[in-house]
Amino acid sequence: MVIQINNASLKRDDTFILKNINWSVKPGQHWAIVGLNGSGKTTLLNIINGYIWPTSGEISVLGNKFGQCDLRQLRKSIGWVSSSLQERLYGDETAQEIVLSGKHASIGLYVQPDHQDIALALGLLEQMGCSSLANQPYKTLSQGEKQKILIARALISSPQLLILDEPCTGLDLFAREQFLDTVEKPKKSFPALTFPTSLAYPSKLNGNMKEFG
Numbered sequence: 105m106v107i108q109i110n111n112a113s114l115k116r117d118d119t120f121i122l123k124n125i126n127w128s129v130k131p132g133q134h135w136a137i138v139g140l141n142g143s144g145k146t147t148l149l150n151i152i153n154g155y156i157w158p159t160s161g162e163i164s165v166l167g168n169k170f171g172q173c174d175l176r177q178l179r180k181s182i183g184w185v186s187s188s189l190q191e192r193l194y195g196d197e198t199a200q201e202i203v204l205s206g207k208h209a210s211i212g213l214y215v216q217p218d219h220q221d222i223a224l225a226l227g228l229l230e231q232m233g234c235s236s237l238a239n240q241p242y243k244t245l246s247q248g249e250k251q252k253i254l255i256a257r258a259l260i261s262s263p264q265l266l267i268l269d270e271p272c273t274g275l276d277l278f279a280r281e282q283f284l285d286t287v288e289k290p291k292k293s294f295p296a297l298t299f300p301t302s303l304a305y306p307s308k309l310n311g312n313m314k315e316f317g
């Protein structure tokens with residue numbers, strides 16, 4: 105199992121933010137978590153990443169049982185894309201630099217990339233249909249372009265799990281459909297490469313659905 109959640113609840117003061125959540129995600133599955141604003145989607149994803157601890161229940165991610173594993177190590181296997189990340193990145197960096205900074209999961213590029221890393225970054229930009237944006241400052245990109253760059257950034261560390269928290273925020277209907285098609289591409293066009301074996305993101309493309317609220 106990539107994600108195994110047994111009876112997880114999160115209580116803040118006297119209110120349940122999440123109550124008795126059970127969820128299993130197998131390798132290669134794609135899931136959409138669907139729910140109204142405030143229904144607990146981001147909270148659940150933060151629990152999977154180990155940023156929030158549930159009040160009760162058991163969590164295992166990529167075979168690591170929470171409470172018995174090194175979360176910082178585990179997080180290296182999880183690609184993470186969210187609008188809060190988008191706000192924290194440096195807008196003056198180029199799209200290529202943003203992608204390269206994903207190798208060390210850093211905000212800003214502090215380690216000089218080698219030729220291999222640069223080739224990998226350019227390959228990922230190509231897969232996301234963003235080759236022409238490589239040298240463009242991140243802050244000048246459209247919302248949809250920024251999201252694609254963030255996915256390339258997440259993929260550069262070859263994660264096994266890619267979590268996208270509302271990647272379609274700020275996209276119009278057309279851009280939304282186009283974006284979700286692009287997300288499918290890395291898996292389809294490069295099946296032999298190490299790419300995520302599972303994705304958790306809201307998508308029109310897949311059957312699995314977890315409904316909240």
Ligand SMILES: Nc1ncnc2c1ncn2[C@@H]1O[C@H](COP(=O)(O)OP(=O)(O)O)[C@@H](O)[C@H]1O
Pocket residue numbers: 116121139140141142143144145146147148
């Ligand atoms: N640290 C916190 N303390 C108290 N309430 C919180 C905290 N974090 C989130 N919440 C509440 O939990 C609910 C779920 O939030 P969230 O997971 O962000 O929802 P969604 O992503 O589905 O819009 C909201 O009502 C929010 O106010």
Ligand SMILES: [Mg+2]
Pocket residue numbers: 145146147269270
């Ligand atoms: Mg949210």
